[in-house]
Amino acid sequence: MVTLDGKTCLITGAGNGLGFEYAKSMASLGGHVVVNDLGGAFDGTGADQSAAMQAVKALEAEGGSASANTADVADEEQARAMIDEAFDRTGHLDVLVCNAGILRDRMVFNMSIEDWDSVQRVHLRGHFLPLHYAAKRWRENAKTTGEKRPASVVLTSSRSGLYSSAGQINYAAAKAGIASMATVAARELAQYGVRVNAIAPMAKTRMTEGTFGEITSTRWGPANVAPMISYLASDESAGVSGQVFIVGGGRVEWMRTWTPQGVLEAEDGQPLTMNDVIAGRAQLFGDAPTTPADFPTATWD
Numbered sequence: 001m002v003t004l005d006g007k008t009c010l011i012t013g014a015g016n017g018l019g020f021e022y023a024k025s026m027a028s029l030g031g032h033v034v035v036n037d038l039g040g041a042f043d044g045t046g047a048d049q050s051a052a053m054q055a056v057k058a059l060e061a062e063g064g065s066a067s068a069n070t071a072d073v074a075d076e077e078q079a080r081a082m083i084d085e086a087f088d089r090t091g092h093l094d095v096l097v098c099n100a101g102i103l104r105d106r107m108v109f110n111m112s113i114e115d116w117d118s119v120q121r122v123h124l125r126g127h128f129l130p131l132h133y134a135a136k137r138w139r140e141n142a143k144t145t146g147e148k149r150p151a152s153v154v155l156t157s158s159r160s161g162l163y164s165s166a167g168q169i170n171y172a173a174a175k176a177g178i179a180s181m182a183t184v185a186a187r188e189l190a191q192y193g194v195r196v197n198a199i200a201p202m203a204k205t206r207m208t209e210g211t212f213g214e215i216t217s218t219r220w221g222p223a224n225v226a227p228m229i230s231y232l233a234s235d236e237s238a239g240v241s242g243q244v245f246i247v248g249g250g251r252v253e254w255m256r257t258w259t260p261q262g263v264l265e266a267e268d269g270q271p272l273t274m275n276d277v278i279a280g281r282a283q284l285f286g287d288a289p290t291t292p293a294d295f296p297t298a299t300w301d
């Protein structure tokens, strides 16, 4: 029987939407869930400590074990204290899910610098800081005990980052970066027994209400994403690390990063000249599309 019994699971941004469903799933599997949430609006404005508290109450009402944390994940001191608090429960953090996020969509020509900075701050810095401070603790523990105690990290990317969605230059850049962070951290932390994966969720939440409109089907509910996150959190996914998955609507897609589509090489180790590239255009591109207008886009179909 799959269980998270005895495990401490810290989920950022778990006061709403997807994070709250992950918290319910992990609590129901026996994990102690640390519910982090700053309680802001979907665009990152405001703060309300009751979001984390209410989530904890709801988990406890269903018999789960949970505690609240209201740190801003992108604040250095608050992120460090949040990680220390989670580790100090039992001396180990078993699961870290970086999920907190905000959205501020604009085209590249209309985006304010503040909208760019805010989105990078919450997503990239807000993923890096918890991961960084947790990684330090995992490394220290492994060095002190000489043991590789397993831990699992799930980072939150987006199809916007993987498919480069127009209108989201700030968000897509951050989410593509996060997918890359998962693989880098997986390489760096394997020596300490820590696995790191990333998911690109698809679900109707307050963040995507505009995209989903009136769709009421439970197929797109955030609860339909949670089982894959609990799988990645659990020991059942041992051996899976550095991977990226699109999850939602009753489906999981395993994604692979940038791969060469065509190659052009100068002969006999000579320098590649511009004329070589002009002459080799057909060899490099073949019949493949050479503008993003023809690339796949992140639709909800």
Ligand code: NAI
Pocket: 012, 013, 014, 015, 016, 017, 018, 019, 036, 037, 038, 039, 040, 041, 042, 044, 051, 071, 072, 073, 074, 099, 100, 101, 102, 122, 126, 156, 157, 158, 159, 200, 201, 202, 203, 204, 205, 206, 207, 208
């Ligand atoms: P949501 O808006 O319902 O939940 C996000 C939570 O993060 C909120 O409770 C918010 O208070 C919290 N948060 C924001 N900034 C924070 C900060 N600095 N510190 C602590 N907490 C903070 O949104 P949703 O849809 O549940 O999104 C969760 C994650 O999934 C986000 O990273 C989002 O970008 C990502 N995502 C969601 C998709 C979807 O289909 N809903 C699609 C692709 C990615």
